[in-house]
Amino acid sequence: MLNVSEIRKDFPILNRKVNGKPLIYFDNAATSQTPQQVIDVIVDYYSNYNANIHRGVHSLSQEATDAYEQARLKIQKHFNAKHPYEVIFTSGTTHGINLVANGFSSLLKKGDEIIVSALEHHSNIVPWQMLCERTGASLKVIPMNESGELILSKYDTLLNENTKLVFVNHISNALGTINPIETIIEKAHKVGAAILVDGAQSCPHIKPDVQKLDVDFYVCSAHKLCGPTGVGMLYGKEDWLKKLPPYQGGGEMIAEVTFEKTTYADLPHKFEAGTPNISGGIAFGAAIDYMNSIGFDNIAAYEHELLDYATQQLQQIEGLKIYGTAKEKTSVISFNVGTIHPYDVGTILDKMGIAVRTGHHCAQPIMDFYKIPGTIRASFMFYNTKEEIDTFVAALKKAIMMLS
Ligand SMILES: Cc1ncc(COP(=O)(O)O)c(C=O)c1O
Numbered sequence: 396m397l398n399v400s401e402i403r404k405d406f407p408i409l410n411r412k413v414n415g416k417p418l419i420y421f422d423n424a425a426t427s428q429t430p431q432q433v434i435d436v437i438v439d440y441y442s443n444y445n446a447n448i449h450r451g452v453h454s455l456s457q458e459a460t461d462a463y464e465q466a467r468l469k470i471q472k473h474f475n476a477k478h479p480y481e482v483i484f485t486s487g488t489t490h491g492i493n494l495v496a497n498g499f500s501s502l503l504k505k506g507d508e509i510i511v512s513a514l515e516h517h518s519n520i521v522p523w524q525m526l527c528e529r530t531g532a533s534l535k536v537i538p539m540n541e542s543g544e545l546i547l548s549k550y551d552t553l554l555n556e557n558t559k560l561v562f563v564n565h566i567s568n569a570l571g572t573i574n575p576i577e578t579i580i581e582k583a584h585k586v587g588a589a590i591l592v593d594g595a596q597s598c599p600h601i602k603p604d605v606q607k608l609d610v611d612f613y614v615c616s617a618h619k620l621c622g623p624t625g626v627g628m629l630y631g632k633e634d635w636l637k638k639l640p641p642y643q644g645g646g647e648m649i650a651e652v653t654f655e656k657t658t659y660a661d662l663p664h665k666f667e668a669g670t671p672n673i674s675g676g677i678a679f680g681a682a683i684d685y686m687n688s689i690g691f692d693n694i695a696a697y698e699h700e701l702l703d704y705a706t707q708q709l710q711q712i713e714g715l716k717i718y719g720t721a722k723e724k725t726s727v728i729s730f731n732v733g734t735i736h737p738y739d740v741g742t743i744l745d746k747m748g749i750a751v752r753t754g755h756h757c758a759q760p761i762m763d764f765y766k767i768p769g770t771i772r773a774s775f776m777f778y779n780t781k782e783e784i785d786t787f788v789a790a791l792k793k794a795i796m797m798l799s
Pocket residue numbers: 424425486487488489490516518519564566567568593595596616
């Protein structure tokens with residue numbers, strides 16, 4: 396059981412008012428809020444040991460390096476990677492996906508096939524399209540059904556000996572569907588394809604075990620799990636990371652440089668060119684500590700309660716349609732009300748202090764599937780409450796009245 400009123404004290408932003416009303420923050424799938432414990436770590440870094448890492452013999456540099464590498468170990472442990480050097484710090488999920496897509500440029504050829512799913516965020520579509528343009532490989536799509544679930548029987552028909560890569564998210568940001576990634580991974584491996592799982596939306600709700608999943612690549616962003624923006628991680632199996640060429644050239648990723656030839660550093664540095672987001676990496680570790688102190692089982696159980704409660708309340712509103720009714724779902728509700736434009740609802744809710752996301756959620760193919768321009772999306776985290784949902788539902792009813 397979570398003590399939500401105690402947890403809420405960790406998040407200073409939850410005390411603020413927006414447009415004169417107490418903030419109700421239901422845009423967690425876009426970015427989560429940051430607890431004081433994580434903010435303190437960032438302030439401590441800049442107040443006490445701000446220095447570049449891996450390069451200086453002086454004390455500050457060593458302290459910063461130690462803290463940064465400690466964070467890598469925390470991330471390794473959290474995701475259960477076999478080795479710390481299988482954890483590459485990135486600027487976020489998008490960076491991690493592009494790093495892998497770029498790496499496969501020299502490994503794919505015309506006739507090869509890549510599979511994505513109909514439920515992807517643009518950042519797990521566009522880099523693969525660009526990869527196809529560079530290599531002549533072709534892109535296939537696992538379709539979805541009306542409930543927002545992937546049709547796995549169709550996935551079977553797409554897989555063959557030409558399939559080299561499969562990319563799928565663990566949880567859809569637009570609909571909240573939890574995809575059966577265990578099965579998807581197993582099937583990809585049966586035809587010898589590598590698989591990348593986009594964990595941007597799952598990392599705040601589920602603690603994945605990358606070894607047990609036997610996934611080849613797993614990517615996520617710290618800001619989705621109570622960490623700062625501008626930092627994330629790519630997990631890759633050692634063999635794959637050794638096979639892929641570096642993504643960016645620069646300082647830190649080299650072993651030796653002459654004008655004739657450069658040799659590259661070992662993992663993980665081969666993929667970490669330039670000065671990284673040092674405070675961000677350290678704070679990412681602190682965010683993982685924070686989430687684990689609450690416990691992922693507790694988080695999932697409570698958020699499910701919020702999802703069920705909000706779904707019941709919203710279903711009672713006449714003309715309201717929820718998009719994404721998968722059996723396995725996380726705490727995201729995407730909906731529209733009649734022909735009212737989502738943007739108008741979002742604007743009125745903001746006037747009442749309520750933050751929701753409106754639009755296509757960087758998932759235009761999903762909106763095209765439902766033949767809608769966008770949705771209103773409310774997404775909940777463990778620091779939200781049923782009382783907030785009540786206020787949100789009442790405000791929504793008012794907005795509907797104003798717009799009808
Ligand atoms: C499923 C999914 N993939 C990728 C991303 C991109 O994450 P970032 O912008 O942190 O790189 C997001 C962000 O919302 C997402 O929800």
